[in-house]
Amino acid sequence: MSKSYAVAEEGRYKLLKQILPKSVVRILLSVRAYAQLVINYVYDFSRYHRASCMGEAAGNVEQYDALITMNYHRLEKGLSLREPKPFFGKQVVEYLLRTIEHHQREYGSRESTITALNTISFYIQWHEKQDLHSDYISNLKTDLANIISRLNNPSPHIAKGGVNARVFRDHANDEEINFFFNERHSVRHYSAEPVSTDIINRAVYLATFTPSVCNRQSWRVKAFTERSKIDHALKFQNGNRGFGHTATVLFVVSAKLTTFVSPSERNQGWIDGGMFAMSLINALHALGIGSCPLNWSTDAKRDKSFRQAFGIPDDEVIIMFIAGGHYEENYSVCDSARISVDNLLTIN
Ligand SMILES: Cc1cc2nc3c(=O)[nH]c(=O)nc-3n(C[C@H](O)[C@H](O)[C@H](O)COP(=O)(O)O)c2cc1C
Numbered sequence: 215m216s217k218s219y220a221v222a223e224e225g226r227y228k229l230l231k232q233i234l235p236k237s238v239v240r241i242l243l244s245v246r247a248y249a250q251l252v253i254n255y256v257y258d259f260s261r262y263h264r265a266s267c268m269g270e271a272a273g274n275v276e277q278y279d280a281l282i283t284m285n286y287h288r289l290e291k292g293l294s295l296r297e298p299k300p301f302f303g304k305q306v307v308e309y310l311l312r313t314i315e316h317h318q319r320e321y322g323s324r325e326s327t328i329t330a331l332n333t334i335s336f337y338i339q340w341h342e343k344q345d346l347h348s349d350y351i352s353n354l355k356t357d358l359a360n361i362i363s364r365l366n367n368p369s370p371h372i373a374k375g376g377v378n379a380r381v382f383r384d385h386a387n388d389e390e391i392n393f394f395f396n397e398r399h400s401v402r403h404y405s406a407e408p409v410s411t412d413i414i415n416r417a418v419y420l421a422t423f424t425p426s427v428c429n430r431q432s433w434r435v436k437a438f439t440e441r442s443k444i445d446h447a448l449k450f451q452n453g454n455r456g457f458g459h460t461a462t463v464l465f466v467v468s469a470k471l472t473t474f475v476s477p478s479e480r481n482q483g484w485i486d487g488g489m490f491a492m493s494l495i496n497a498l499h500a501l502g503i504g505s506c507p508l509n510w511s512t513d514a515k516r517d518k519s520f521r522q523a524f525g526i527p528d529d530e531v532i533i534m535f536i537a538g539g540h541y542e543e544n545y546s547v548c549d550s551a552r553i554s555v556d557n558l559l560t561i562n
Contacts, residue, residue: 257514262480265471265529276472278317279326284428285310286330289337294377300346329375334358336376399547401504402457404539409463413501420497426486432473433490436466450520451508461537467491468530487533498538505538
């Protein structure tokens with residue numbers, strides 16, 4: 215299974231060339247590639263169709279969480295503007311109150327609902343601070359108090375929601391910036407020292423600060439530290455030959471499609487999941503752990519077998535693997551040349 219796709223293709227190509235004219239082989243190969251492309255798109259399409267919540271017809275708790283999150287975040291965005299517009303987002307507030315009630319009844323208190331209630335409360339306070347009193351705000355206050363009084367299991371520890379005031383300050387000096395960006399490289403050999411659960415938790419925590427579409431945070435991550443599990447998982451991946459066996463931690467980054475709400479978000483899981491993966495790599499770097507991203511550019515067949523072997527939920531798409539471990543005292547990295555800025559940047 216670890217045999218690379220390109221090498222396997224080359225072998226088949228040689229065999230066909232021996233029995234058929236080159237031009238026919240080329241046509242056959244492109245027809246086959248086209249068919250595979252369609253099959254793999256249909257595979258991805260079906261999963262997105264099954265898992266995501268298109269429109270407002272949420273059907274499960276995670277879809278409701280997503281809709282509530284994206285809507286309370288609309289209020290947060292409005293409140294974070296230099297000059298928030300008085301009474302903005304009335305329809306959003308109305309939608310949230312209605313949906314939170316339903317959500318509470320069906321699923322009890324959730325982080326999403328508590329944060330949404332905190333945000334609405336913040337929205338009311340903001341209007342009061344500006345002396346913007348109206349029937350709308352006083353009715354909203356009553357509605358909010360009623361909902362909160364009906365909460366059977368409030369989680370007061372969740373104090374998030376709304377906006378925070380910040381004062382700008384310079385964050386890093388040149389040396390720190392260089393360390394962070396220039397010294398991170400893909401590392402392909404690791405020491406035998408295990409990576410502690412504390413480090414794994416901290417790295418994942420730091421990566422949760424990754425931005426995501428409407429703060430829906432579709433990312434999920436599974437970390438393996440047992441040798442047998444890492445080795446088993448890496449058998450499904452085609453780019454770890456020669457070093458995978460030295461990894462002492464393996465992350466499988468995925469994205470939960472239940473957090474997406476429309477056909478136009480069909481690729482968002484890969485974007486948000488990819489950004490999270492980069493943050494996780496940077497967090498590991500900051501914590502002194504070397505890592506190497508590992509592609510999951512695979513076909514439906516292999517994706518299915520991996521999911522089956524590792525119990526990956528059907529509503530998640532796998533973004534990539536990340537192998538990691540402590541540094542050895544001396545190690546090499548590829549001198550991965552970068553395209554010059556002149557060749558990739560257009561400033562208009
Ligand atoms: C999505 C993704 C998949 C990758 N897959 C592999 C892989 O399967 N095997 C590997 O050795 N490196 C893999 N890499 C690492 C790249 O080769 C590496 O990031 C690139 O050459 C730049 O080098 P640097 O990370 O040292 O800066 C992958 C990188 C990314 C972003």
